[in-house]
Amino acid sequence: MKKQWWHNKIAYQIYPKSFNDTNGDGIGDIRGIIEKLDYLKELGIDIIWISPIYKSPFVDQGYDISDYYSIAKAFGTMEEFEELLAKAKKRNMYIVMDLVINHCSNEHEWFQKALSEPDGEYAGYFYFEKGKNGNPPSNYRSYFGGSVWEPIEGTDKYYLHSFAKEQPDLNWNNPKLKKELFKMINWWLDKGLAGFRIDAIMNIKKNLDFPDYQVDGNDGLTSITKMIEESSGIGDMLQEMKHETFEKYDAFTVAEVFNMREDEVEDFIGDDGHFSTMFDFSAHSLTFGEHGWYDSKPIEFNSWRSAIFESQTRCQGIGFLANIIENHDEPRGICRYLPEYALNDAGVKMLGTTSVLLRGIPFIYQGQEIGMRNCHMQNIEEYNDIDTKNQYYSALKAGLSNEEALDVCYVNSRDNARTPMQWSMEKNAGFSEGNPWLKVNPNYLQINVEAQINDENSILKYYQKLISLRKSEEYGEVFIYGDFCPAYLDKDKVYAFYRKLNDKKILVAANFGQDDVALELEKENKEVLLSNMGRKSLPFGTTLTLKSCEVVVVLYLK
Template sequence: MEKKWWHDKVAYQIYPKSFMDTNGDGIGDIRGIINKLDYLKNLGIDIIWISPIYQSPLVDQGYDISDYYKIDERFGTMEDFEELIAEAKKRNIGILMDLVINHCSDQHVWFKKALQDIEGEYGDYFYFRKGKNGQPPCNYRSYFGGSAWEKVKGTDYYYLHLFAKEQPDLNWYNPKVKEELYSMINWWLDKGLAGFRIDAIINIRKDLQFKSLPADGDDGFVHAGVAAEKVPGIGDMLEDLKKNTFEKHDAFTVAEVFNMRKDEIREFIGDNGHFSTMFDFSAECLAFGGHGWYDAPEITFEDYRRVIFHSQRECEDVGFMANIIENHDEPRGASRYIPSYAQNETGKKMLATVNLLLRGIPFIYQGQEIGMTNCPMKGIEEYDDISTINQYNMAVQAGVSKELALKGCYEHSRDNARTPMQWSDGENAGFTNGKPWLKVNPNYKDINVSDQENREDSLLNYYRKLIALRKSDEYRELLTYGITEPIFENEDKIFAYKRVNESGEIVVLANFGKQDKVLELENRKYRVILNNMEDLDMEDGKVKLKSCQSVVLV
């Protein structure tokens, strides 16, 4: 495998609206990120991915961009952003922006011009089609529910939006659109970006005939992702994108890909893949319900372990996945992937151990390193996320009680990850001296950075140790390029594996169970290099793991 500059890096995702507010308006800003760069450097971070800060109406929290060349004034100025790049560079930290190019905002000048002349030049920047018998052109369901087509008032035309109606899809089959987007991408890379996280990119391919497909729900619609999966030719489109932009800058790219075909992994993230890496969403997919959150299955430990190891096997001789516990589109991993009896600092250390030492690029989401959890809301009115509100309404319409619909939101809402970062036990968790744009999780008095900075045994300091272990001169090569070899797969509630290369191995053991567990290793002397508890009962190759104990041995 060809070695790349980013293979041994650790990344951190910032959701800027909720990270750190410096001007008291209740919204996080770029200046807040600058102020916390030393915190991130001390954590061991090499790459920061910042969710969208472009000019936007924020209908979908910045994923509806109205001007790709401007910083939204709520987050700061272009000068602030250029200072951020420069200050990060001084600390050997690269900055990734979010690249949202499947769609833009309905407030973008392109779309406004398109509405003025649907059959003109800018009309072809989007997908306008005439309806059929007073109905939309086909039966695609948007990712946020309902038809993926919105009627243009006073006409027979509809426009396609695979996400919210305020997010019209861009026509990637129009060379002018690609030229505009490539120029914009190169403009940002020339400013010194390290690369991009690329949003919903599979959706750029379309069946231009827009034929209705067999419905997959009682509403008569078919999920937009299903429609995207059925269309060939995405590889040529992505290769063209790479060669005209990322490749020229040796940029790091991480793709959000949910509906890729299984035989395309090497094409996507191999040595000459379309992207540097892509997120491993296999655990997230375990929570997908047949209709929505209200009938989503519970994630079992066995399924979680199985899909993680499956992803590791799939990619071991192909490329690097980006490993996550959570992100801005998911609930908190500490509330999802560990049992209730383990939802404490010890259990969170255990989850971090098995995730951060896997083969791949670790992506830590803001607040994960202190163990932030899902946030209980009193009612649906306390949620802001468009998807959460749609899911709640969908559940109620299906006959689910409001109490159970709200429980589904507590377990699955994206707003769980978007509550303000908990910096201290002071007012508004130290996030702002104004009114926060979204409710602060009430547990900030107990879970915050300030407290954990001052405790040697805290989760925050454990994350620092984990990252330092990955980067140590002694183990960097092994933990970067060594394969993941699962062990004790038949042991109940045990998550264990070896990282192995030609020079040696590291053993990672974790007991997700409620009872102590004795594991028999090869009969040789092992040395403990990390332990989430104070002691370990180990003799003659036998290791006794307490409930929620995780250890790393050499």
């Protein structure tokens, strides 16, 4: 592998609407990010990914962009964003923005012009298709439910939207549209942006015949993913984008990739791949229900461990994955991956350790470093997320009671990760002096930055130590470039692996079970590099007994 500037970096995702509000309007802002740069620097963060702050009607929380060149007023001004870039650069930190180019907002100028002239030039920027036999062009279901086709008033045509009807898909087969998108990407990179997180990118390639598929739900539709999975040729589109934009700036790119074929890993994240890295969604994929959240299954430990380990070994020697526990589209990781008995400080530290020390780029989501959890909502009105509401009503239609449907949302809702950042025990968790746009989790009185920042035993302090170890001069190369080797697969509820490079060998071993577990180590000569339970040394001999929720990082000495 060619060494890249971003290989030794730690990334942090900010959901700006919920991060830090400085003007009291209940919505986080750019000024709030600037205010917390030193906090992130002290944590050990290098790359900051900011979820969409572009001008938008916010039907899907900014993933419906109405102007790619403007900052939404709720977040601040372009001048403030440029100040953020400058102040991050002074701290040797990098800013990455979301790149949403599969679709835009129906309020975007391009789409408005297309609607005004359905046979004109701008209609070609989208998918305007005639129906078939009085029906939509095909029987696809959107990711948010309902048909992907929306009728265009006064015509016999429909437009395609993979997500909400307010998010029309952009037609990547149109050279003029691509030229506009590449121009926009370069405009941001010229400003000093370090790169992009690229949203829903696999959806840009369509089968233009739009064939029907066998129905897979009671609504008479089938998931659009079937068409996406069977469409070929996306690699050419992605390489063209890279050549016209990213590679000119040595930009860091992390892609949201679903539905990729197993033999395409090198094409996507190899030395000459389409992207710098891509998120590992193998664990998240285990939570998918056949029809929605209401029939999704809880995570089973062995399946979860196998999914992560298979991803790690598949990418070995090819490229780096972006490793996550949670993000803005998922519930809190500790509530998903830890059993009830492990929902404590030790369990949270254990889960963090097993993620950050994997091979790849660690991505930490805001609040993860203090152990933020899912938030119980009293009713569906307390939720904001469009997908959560759709899933709630799908659950009711499937026969679940109101209480059961709300429980499904508590387990799976994206709003779990979007509740305001918990900074202190002050009103609204110190997030805002105004009325927060989304409910603050009531547990902020116990879980907040202020309570943890000076407590040497806190989750926050542990994350600082964990990141420091990952980046250390002595062991950093092992954690960055060392091989990943699964260990103790025969041990139930043990999540363990080696990181090996040259003559250095480090064991990361965690006990996700409820009972103590004994592991036979390779030799006596060893040293503890990190422990979530204050273990300073290992007992004489080769037997290591891990308590429930204990994780240790062990260096084998020569």
